[in-house]
Amino acid sequence: MAWAHVTEKSEEGEPLTSAEQEILEKLQEHIGEEGKKQLTYESQLRYVRGYAFEAKNGGKEKWLEVAKAEADKTIKWRKEFDVNHLEVKSVPKWDIWEKSWPTAVCGTDTHGHPIIVESFKEFNLKELMGNFKAEDIHIYQARNMEGVQRRKALVSKKLDRLVYKHVYIMDCSGMTMDVLKARAQVQAIFHVAQYYYPESLWKLFIVNSPLVFRMIWQASQPFIHPITKAKIKVLSGKGLKELAAGGIPESQIPPSLGGTWKPDPEFEAEIQRQVAELSQEYQSLEASTTPLPSDSA
Template sequence: MSSYIAAGTSRPSSDEEKKVRTMRALVESQDLSAKDLSDETIRRFLRARNLDVEKGSSMLVKYLQWRREFVPNGHFNREDVIGIGGLLNTLYLQGYDRIGRPILVVLAGNHKPVSNIDDFKRYAVYAVDKVCSRLPSGQEKFVVIVDMKGYGYANNDARAFTAGLSILQDYYPERLGKMFFVHVPSVFKAAWKIISPFVDKNTKNKIAFLESKKMKAVMGQDIDESQLPELYGGKLKLVSIVNS
């Protein structure tokens, strides 16, 4: 896998490195906890704001405050999410794509709207942190396959979907490498028209809606058959993220 990792990363320029140092000093002046951040973390927030130091710094300071308030222990354990009904059969952690990015599978047809949106957010953060813990050295991004098979009005939950995208955009910038939507029903296409204005341009550029007849061929360009779940013609069995 290591031979592919370099292809999935972008080497920083000397100007970018200078901006990382400037941004670190600016953020540390506002939040001392930033001293513990790696240059890679600061660089991701900088890149998320098109190398604008002030905007990147503002985004990072908001992230640090959010993390302290929403994840006060630094992380969520399996026990923190195992009791959240309607969500435990939705997320599966699989193999890696051809450039070393971990793969998260979302079975949206198994989703049941939750009454407490913070429960959903807690589960989403647990999941993204779990995926990030699987990142190989030198790789910073992951891939998501959103399977809409069986998705209907009972699963339609624009509030949760928007919250999930917001968490990715605002608190895990430059982590999403690509997001495939497969088996997309008309009910979701209508919901997407409502949701899409809240999705930033960078995230939209990473989203692909695949037709069923082209699904395996297109995903196969990024993911080897040995790393693709069985339900997409690959060889891996699904493994729930809470059991991985």
């Protein structure tokens, strides 16, 4: 991947403040070595920084309390569903999921944040509703998110600085009132990122927004946290000029949205190599925990 367009430092790459360092150390002590197997350093840092706003009303004690509680929930969830190996485990109906809610990860913005692109015109909401209960969707979206985390880690390595956030472009062309029928499933999809991958979103750009989206957006705004709301930009049309002003050049946008981005073979090969290593690790673990057949009498 060419990195000439990455001209700005990522916010998350800034050194920790003394308060952040203090909360991080206490969080690490709380989760212990077993917890660290589920939450990487970058993930731990997201829980520290993602809940720093709690200190405004409750001081450091409240900040640490919430960070610990939310990290505990995620660790328990990751252990229960073996999220560390989700990318390589067999997941029922995964082929249907990919057709129902396709997700693409393209280039990066000028800070190095990977760009997730999803489009309503490519979604199949009937298939989504017919095959997936809202309470089961977390596994499918988590598999997507684990892939995104892997890309962030590789970008961090390439740039030699920490990158743990992403840009999300939602193309709303093709959105109809059917989205309200699939509201439970759609909410479940966004719930995963909000609760299990906090402090991951850098910016969310809504493009090609039809009237139905603007109606939903108007009704939803009062319920969106101010911190999240500040990250959301609703653009007119494809919004290429606004995206460029927001640090996303056309070279990093897929052709479906008017850009010229193409996958970088070297970067993708490294991702595939890492996934292959994870698959080998998972197979070894499975083999070591599979009981040997008993001798027949």
